Amino acid sequence: METFDVVVIGGGPAGYVAAIRSAQLGLKTACVDSFTRNGKGSLGGTCLNIGCIPSKALLDSSERYEMIQHEAAEHGINVQGTSLDVAKMLARKDSVVDKLTGGVAFLFRKNKVTSYTGLGRLVRQEGDGWVVDMAGSEVLARNVIVATGSSPRALPGVQFSERxxxxxxxxxxxxxxxxxxxxxxxxxxxxxxxxxxxxxxxxxxxxxxxxxxxxxxxxxxxxxxxxxxxxxxxxxxxxxxxxxxxxxxxxxxxxxxxxxxxxxxxxxxxxxxGRVPHTTGLGAEAVGLALDERGFIPVDAHYRTNLPGVYAIGDVIGGAMLAHKAEDEGVALAEQLAGKPGHVNYNVIPWVIYTSPEIAWAGLTEASAKEKGLKVRTGQFPFSANGRALGHNDTRGFVKVVADADTDQILGVHMVGPNVSEMIAEAVTVMEFGGSAEDLARTVHAHPTLSEAVKEAALAVDKRAIHA
CATH class of the missing domain: 3.50.50.60 (FAD/NAD(P)-binding domain)
Incomplete structure (x- = not known):
């Protein structure tokens, strides 16, 4: 029976990142994943295969179609005879998925992660490790990481179908x-x-x-x-x-x-x-792995379950069901297993909705900060006063900064508007280092850029925005 330092059950953002980082740190690592596309294994989990990535590809295609149909004329571009080829649009979406899932498989080979296609299942404890059934063959794992993700929640009595x-x-x-x-x-x-x-x-x-x-x-x-x-x-x-x-x-x-x-x-x-934790086929009941009343796997601050040597990360442990949160948990746990101080700051996890306009935020809302008894000051700046947004012909929305009234520390940043999915990272970086609205306001931003709205909102906390 082959022995691994780490066996990861699940190849989504939590699992594949944990596997790669474990291997980078010198741990002999395997990953087993049951997701298949077109009759063969496809790493990346829900996010890469049927979630984050394909939906963003379609969002982009549909935005381009609408721009040509309804917005191009405002730019002096006259388009006639536009037609929609849904099959080609879906094929492009699938090609994006193929590139990224194939990229994960390449990274496994590059980092010497052994990959198995099939259902990973905890079988029994043996010595200081766990026997894991890896798609029909048993291996011994000194450490097991459960990263089986989540599944769509169904409505009672309703079966999913073609329609x-x-x-x-x-x-x-x-x-x-x-x-x-x-x-x-x-x-x-x-x-x-x-x-x-x-x-x-x-x-x-x-x-x-x-x-x-x-x-x-x-x-x-x-x-x-x-x-x-x-x-x-x-x-x-x-x-x-x-x-x-x-x-x-x-x-x-x-x-x-x-x-x-x-x-x-x-x-x-x-x-x-919504989504529910996916533990079907894991063998949790047979080996005594604890689940809570909602089916999530309870873990401590170091992602340890109730079983020695068994850890869990990602959607299956609850919290924000976000790919980037799961990825950071994968990195943190791998580093902990290698004796390093890995951690995740859950107070500054960014949330993004990739609509048009986009929506993004991190940290406390104004209301939640007040509920915690904090005194706050806020600053808000509209994209209608931003030169780059005017040039893009998209001036919807604004940036809002919530800061502690006593210390000026940024408690939250909230945005709705063009490209805010990219802009939220600046706010998260400042918040990660405990920065203030003044720090953000004093940072030089290139002109003309959409990100100037972030600076102006920070200036507005102290009622000194320049352009509004």
């Missing part, structure tokens, strides 16, 4: 649906709804919560909702789903809104009501 889909199905519609329903106004629902709205679908979004993006800063969520409604997305809040029935080429949804029962028909329905 009732979760995120992966929504990435592969063969044609643009005339009427698209989306249950869930979270990140996945809004992003995928935006894709097909731009391509021509009429999109209705049904959300159980009473408001939009309630985890975001109130000013950001209000502005984003306004922009999405202007684009034609039809939102309904405080909705209770009463029934979903597939009838031939239609999906009928019955729901209650404001004490009124409504029936709606759609050509396709996306169910995006």
């Amino acid at each position: 009732i889909v979760e995120n992966s199905g929504a990435l592969n519609f063969p044609e643009v649906p005339e009427r698209l329903g989306v249950i869930g106004a979270g990140v996945i629902g809004v992003e995928l709804g935006s894709v097909w709205r731009r391509l021509g679908a009429t999109v209705t979004v049904l959300e159980a919560l009473p408001g939009f993006l309630m985890a975001a800063d109130a000013a950001v969520s209000k502005e984003a909702l306004k922009q999405f409604q202007k684009q034609g997305l039809d939102f309904h809040f405080s909705v209770r789903i009463e029934g979903i029935e597939e009838q031939g080429e239609r999906v009928k949804v019955r729901y209650t809104e404001k004490e009124q029962t409504v029936e709606a028909e759609f050509d396709r329905l996306i169910v995006a009501v």
Whole structure:
């Protein structure tokens, strides 16, 4: 039986990064992953295969299509005879996925990570290690990292099908649906709804919560909702789903809104009501691996489970279900196993929604800071006063900085507007080092750039913004 220092179960962002970093640190490492595409193993998990990467490829394609259809003329560019080839668009999306998943396989070979395709399962403890079934063959692992990720949450009594889909199905519609329903106004629902709205679908979004993006800063969520409604997305809040029935080429949804029962028909329905930890086939019950009441694997500050030598990271332990959070956990745990002080600062994890306009934030909202008893000052700067945004013809949104009123330390930064997915990294860097609004305000920003809005918002904390 072959022995490894580290065996990682799961090849998504948490797992493959943990495997690569472990190998870089001199640990003999293997990774087993059960995800397959086109009949063969495909590393990268949900994110690379059916999540983050393909959805961003389609978002980009759909934005370009809408720009040509509706915005090019404002730039003096007249386009006639534009047509949409959905099959080619999907093929481009798949080619992006192939490049990145193939890249992970290359990195495994480069770093001498042994890769297995199949379901990894904890079998029994043996000495100081664990026997893991690796796709039908057993190996001995001195340390096991469980990184099995999460799966889409289904609605009770509703089966996914060709017309009732979760995120992966929504990435592969063969044609643009005339009427698209989306249950869930979270990140996945809004992003995928935006894709097909731009391509021509009429999109209705049904959300159980009473408001939009309630985890975001109130000013950001209000502005984003306004922009999405202007684009034609039809939102309904405080909705209770009463029934979903597939009838031939239609999906009928019955729901209650404001004490009124409504029936709606759609050509396709996306169910995006969150994700649940994926532990099926892991052998948790057989070996005594603890799960909490929601199915997550409880861990301590060092990612240790209740079993000696067994660790868990990523979506399967809960918290923010974000690929970059999972990646950093993979690096931190690998470094800990190698005797180094790896850690993750959960207070500055950035959140991004890749719609148009984009939404990004890190740290505390103004409301949550006040709930903690902190005195705050805020600064806000609109993209309508930013030269680069005007040149791009996209002046939607703003940047908002929340700072401690006593120390000036940045508590949170919140953005809605063009390219803010890239701009949030600057704020996270300053926050990682405990920086102040003054630090951000005194940092020279190139002109003209969108990032000048970050500087101006920091200046506005002290009521001294120059351009607004």
